[in-house]
Amino acid sequence: MNLLRWVALPCALAAVAGCGTEPPPEPETPPVAIAADVVYRGMRVIPGDGSPPIEAAAMAVDGPVITALGPQEEVAPPPGTPAVDLAGKTLIPALIDLHGHVGFQRGLSYEAVNYTRENIVDYLRRYVYHGVGTVVSLGTDPGGLWREIRHAQLLGALDGARLHTAGSGLAAPNAGPGSPAPRPSASGVTSEDEGRQRVAELADLGVAFVKIWVDDRGGTVEKLAPDLYRAIIDEAHRRGLQVVAHVYYHDDAEDLVAAGVDGFAHLVRDREMDDALVAAIVARDVFVMPNLGVSERRRHATAPAWLQDPLLAATVAPAVLERAAASYAGFAADARARAAQYAAMERSLLKLHAAGAALVLGSDAGVQDHFPGFAAHRELELLVAAGLSPMDALVAATSRPALRLRQIDAGRLAPGMRADFVVLDANPLDDITATRRITGVYLDGAEVDREALRAAWAAGDGS
Ligand SMILES: [Zn+2]
Numbered sequence: 001m002n003l004l005r006w007v008a009l010p011c012a013l014a015a016v017a018g019c020g021t022e023p024p025p026e027p028e029t030p031p032v033a034i035a036a037d038v039v040y041r042g043m044r045v046i047p048g049d050g051s052p053p054i055e056a057a058a059m060a061v062d063g064p065v066i067t068a069l070g071p072q073e074e075v076a077p078p079p080g081t082p083a084v085d086l087a088g089k090t091l092i093p094a095l096i097d098l099h100g101h102v103g104f105q106r107g108l109s110y111e112a113v114n115y116t117r118e119n120i121v122d123y124l125r126r127y128v129y130h131g132v133g134t135v136v137s138l139g140t141d142p143g144g145l146w147r148e149i150r151h152a153q154l155l156g157a158l159d160g161a162r163l164h165t166a167g168s169g170l171a172a173p174n175a176g177p178g179s180p181a182p183r184p185s186a187s188g189v190t191s192e193d194e195g196r197q198r199v200a201e202l203a204d205l206g207v208a209f210v211k212i213w214v215d216d217r218g219g220t221v222e223k224l225a226p227d228l229y230r231a232i233i234d235e236a237h238r239r240g241l242q243v244v245a246h247v248y249y250h251d252d253a254e255d256l257v258a259a260g261v262d263g264f265a266h267l268v269r270d271r272e273m274d275d276a277l278v279a280a281i282v283a284r285d286v287f288v289m290p291n292l293g294v295s296e297r298r299r300h301a302t303a304p305a306w307l308q309d310p311l312l313a314a315t316v317a318p319a320v321l322e323r324a325a326a327s328y329a330g331f332a333a334d335a336r337a338r339a340a341q342y343a344a345m346e347r348s349l350l351k352l353h354a355a356g357a358a359l360v361l362g363s364d365a366g367v368q369d370h371f372p373g374f375a376a377h378r379e380l381e382l383l384v385a386a387g388l389s390p391m392d393a394l395v396a397a398t399s400r401p402a403l404r405l406r407q408i409d410a411g412r413l414a415p416g417m418r419a420d421f422v423v424l425d426a427n428p429l430d431d432i433t434a435t436r437r438i439t440g441v442y443l444d445g446a447e448v449d450r451e452a453l454r455a456a457w458a459a460g461d462g463s
Contacts, residue, residue: 034068034075038084041057042088044056045057055071057072058075065417090425092424093398093412094420095376096135097361097362097376098361101138102163112184120149121149121160127160128441129441132376134402139176139213140186141166168187170187170211171224192228196235199236203236203239210241210242211243211244212246214245214247246265250271257284257286261286262286263286278357287359288360290349292383294370295338303324314454315457323369346386361380362379379397380394381433390429390432399412
């Protein structure tokens with residue numbers, strides 16, 4: 001690359017003054033032998049980086065890696081390579097959800113006691129069943145259990161979506177997650193030194209992000225003070241870590257951006273984002289998870305149709321779906337106010353999008369009855385309903401979160417990338433809800449046995 005520039009530059013400069021010499025002939029590209037143990041043919045491939053879909057594509061996969069991808073006629077795997085005909089299907093990269101909370105729900109129970117290895121693995125299977133290949137549990141993972149699970153996954157000894165976490169997130173004492181079950185999983189911080197110490201511990205654990213909560217929950221808890229989050233952000237940056245903030249108030253978001261926060265786990269929800277905040281977010285390259293789904297639920301006074309989605313019926317026990325449906329009656333009283341709040345969130349989202357902000361999927365699944373995996377598909381639908389194109393929504397759920405998570409080999413379908421993909425029965429560029437019409441999920445080139453998962457859930461205790 002450097003050599004090419006070195007050679008090309010003088011002629012490019014000379015060209016300004018009228019370079020008379022012919023450019024050197026393009027070197028003949030030697031045919032590269034593709035390693036492949038399977039080739040998928042005939043489908044549409046949406047690469048995930050915003051580039052146009054490849055129609056009638058072929059994708060060669062060798063072990064866990066994509067080795068070739070292009071129009072069928074341009075992909076030539078070794079003779080005899082087994083071919084799988086996927087004509088009529090659409091491939092997208094496995095989704096990447098940067099905001100979840102694993103482990104707390106089990107059936108109708110939403111308790112800290114459910115936070116076990118077995119239940120976390122069950123979450124990861126639910127994610128992958130829905131085509132989510134990578135998830136970040138954001139701040140509700142104390143201790144070392146998540147590392148054991150992650151380590152087992154890295155060794156190939158555990159299936160499910162790849163788990164990353166922010167470990168135990170940081171907040172004012174007893175002021176982290178909103179609900180009682182996960183609340184004690186956060187770490188209380190009362191001084192700058194303590195904040196720096198907690199960050200050092202998180203860095204040693206190998207967290208993906210540092211999570212902070214900056215919210216007083218409507219005046220009911222203490223808010224993490226600016227001098228404390230400044231110390232946390234500074235220490236995180238010194239250690240090469242990014243800080244993601246739960247935020248509610250516009251004023252806090254402004255100060256967090258000024259303090260150097262790297263990402264937001266929510267839009268602000270007290271009012272529409274003003275132009276100055278949007279500009280600051282773009283200028284500082286802060287990524288934003290719109291996190292629409294949890295807020296959107298509360299603008300309805302009756303149960304929405306999506307609760308009947310067959311994808312949910314396969315993974316969530318009927319009693320849990322009934323409870324979720326019944327919960328809407330409780331939202332009736334303030335549904336109108338919530339609808340106005342949600343409309344402001346949508347306007348903020350569109351302002352951010354128009355300004356070029358980095359929008360990233362973060363569904364907040366794992367909040368009670370906010371279902372792992374399915375919530376990601378709802379989030380995509382809500383992004384499109386708010387005004388994003390299906391392509392923009394898919395980029396926000398694939399290549400962009402991969403880069404923010406520093407997973408350079410995931411989130412995109414291209415040679416050299418992990419073969420993490422979802423096979424769909426319809427084209428999500430026509431209708432984004434097609435992301436739910438899943439006929440296959442592959443991680444590291446291996447097909448996830450969704451039928452076995454479904455059978456296990458059906459035979460189990462309905463969790
Ligand atoms: Zn959350």
